[in-house]
Amino acid sequence: MALLEIKDLHARVEDEASGRGEGAYREILKGLSLTINPGEVHAIMGPNGAGKSTLSSVITGKPGYEMTAGSLIYQGRDLCALEPHERACEGIFLAFQYPVEIPGVGFTTFLKTAINARRKYFGQEDIDAMDFLKLMKSKTKLLGIADDMMKRPVNVGFSGGEKKRAEILQMAMLEPTLMILDEMDSGLDIDALRIAAQGVNDMRSPDRAILCITHYQRLLDYIVPDFVHVLADGKIVKSGGKDLALELEEKGYAEFVARAA
Ligand code: ADP
Ligand code: MG
Ligand code: MG
Numbered sequence: 001m002a003l004l005e006i007k008d009l010h011a012r013v014e015d016e017a018s019g020r021g022e023g024a025y026r027e028i029l030k031g032l033s034l035t036i037n038p039g040e041v042h043a044i045m046g047p048n049g050a051g052k053s054t055l056s057s058v059i060t061g062k063p064g065y066e067m068t069a070g071s072l073i074y075q076g077r078d079l080c081a082l083e084p085h086e087r088a089c090e091g092i093f094l095a096f097q098y099p100v101e102i103p104g105v106g107f108t109t110f111l112k113t114a115i116n117a118r119r120k121y122f123g124q125e126d127i128d129a130m131d132f133l134k135l136m137k138s139k140t141k142l143l144g145i146a147d148d149m150m151k152r153p154v155n156v157g158f159s160g161g162e163k164k165r166a167e168i169l170q171m172a173m174l175e176p177t178l179m180i181l182d183e184m185d186s187g188l189d190i191d192a193l194r195i196a197a198q199g200v201n202d203m204r205s206p207d208r209a210i211l212c213i214t215h216y217q218r219l220l221d222y223i224v225p226d227f228v229h230v231l232a233d234g235k236i237v238k239s240g241g242k243d244l245a246l247e248l249e250e251k252g253y254a255e256f257v258a259r260a261a
Contacts, residue, residue: 001076003209004036004059004178008070011058028054030234031070036178039206043220044213045245046231047253052213055231056180059211060094061087074178089121091177095170096184099163102154107166110154111136111173118174139172143199161192168199179203180211185219197222217249232257 011029028051036042046052057065059072061084072079079087102110116126127135140150143165155163164184171179181200185193200223204210212223220228220242228244229236230253237256238244248256 002035002073003038003040003075004034004211005073006032006034006059006070007073008033009055009058009067009072010069011054011065011067013054013066014064025066027068028234029058032231032235033070034229034236036209036211038177038209039204040227041204041210041212041223041225043223043225043228043242043245044211044231044236045215045217045228045248045253047257048215050231051234052231053182054234056094056182056211056213059087059178059180060084060092085117086121089118091175092180093171093174093176093178094180094182095167096164096182096186099155099158099167101156103156105154106151107154108136108150111170114170114174135173139169142202143169143172144195145169160187161189161195164188164192164196165199168196171203172199175203175208177207178209178211180213181223182213183215184212185214185216193219194222217245220245230256232259 009029009032010027012025012027015024015026032055034042044052044055054065058067059079061079061082067080074090074092082090112127112132115132119125119127136150145165149162149166155166158166179200184196188196197219200210210223212219212225214220225242225245228240228242230238230244230248232253237259
């Protein structure tokens with residue numbers, strides 16, 4: 001069974017800036033189809049404004065984004081029937097583009113709460129305090145995260161690199177089934193990018209899939225995809241193997257955008 005099967009997806013967003021008042025919508029995804037199987041890494045590339053982040057918002061069920069046609073099936077279930085927090089509990093994790101700061105909530109507490117929310121969803125008791133600490137210690141060590149960072153409020157005053165590491169730690173602890181990475185390379189220097197990519201690569205497994213959204217080919221030197229898709233004007237206009245990313249880097253998106261119009 002496919003992990004995620006997207007068929008002819010159309011989606012729109014409430015367009016508050018349109019000046020057309022309430023109830024104004026803008027169609028962004030215009031017939032997008034994509035099948036992701038367990039174990040696969042798919043890269044989505046495309047120009048700014050193509051709808052890449054909108055796709056991740058629709059999959060995770062972000063408020064304001066509305067499917068108008070097509071289907072979205074995750075592990076054989078209609079995703080539309082699940083609330084955003086249920087989708088997260090079912091293993092869908094979106095990381096990176098805008099990590100939120102949560103003043104007043106320590107990072108350790110935050111992680112424990114997230115883990116326990118998921119356990120509760122599956123009718124399990126809270127994680128044992130010692131087990132939690134052991135798990136956290138092993139993962140922070142792997143990612144080179146200092147203990148004092150774990151005591152600070154979530155993302156508050158974290159550097160770009162620290163925010164990415166914090167997100168990877170969340171992923172490593174929550175063990176999602178579908179990891180959606182939205183432009184994880186933005187704002188990272190090459191060393192931080194390497195560490196972040198390593199953290200992601202360590203999580204590759206036969207029963208987990210990754211949807212890696214990026215603007216630049218560079219990231220895909222580190223997270224090598226099985227498939228590359230070009231998203232332009234709300235549709236996938238070309239799919240291929242990892243070499244397609246190199247071709248894009250060379251030629252740019254113009255040709256594909258023209259084809260989509
Ligand atoms: P990408 O991630 O590929 O750069 P996005 O999915 O963020 O593109 O955006 C696709 C298009 O939809 C853009 O033109 C963007 O301005 C528009 N858009 C996204 N969200 C909203 C919103 N909430 N209101 C109005 N327009 C939006
Ligand atoms: Mg963008
Ligand atoms: Mg985006």
